[in-house]
Amino acid sequence: MNFKKYRIISLIISVILLFPINIFAAQVLQVNSSSLLKIGDRNRIYTVQLACLEVAPSKEKEAVSWLKSKVKGKKRVNLKPEGIKDGALLARVSLLESKIDLAQALNKEGLGVIKC
16 A cells, blocks of 8 residues: 555655646746846746847837737746846746747847847
């Protein structure tokens, strides 16, 4: 009987580790600018700068509005760190539900330029 309990428990743990639940995914909490986001991950909050993106000052407001429309409702995101810049995590940020890379999408919309 004990062997069966341990087997079931180990199976449950294996499933959790192999197929993590999206509950713990990072979420966009706030859009600070066209390339700066506040992202929460469980009990931590990061300032994240979109990697390789440059937005012209004349398109800043439009880019911020576009970003807010895409990440409203605390959308879950995937972070691919590239480094650190001015105390912010420099990362590629993509939406989990649609796999859209935010910097690439801003570039396609004509609101930003990819520089690397």
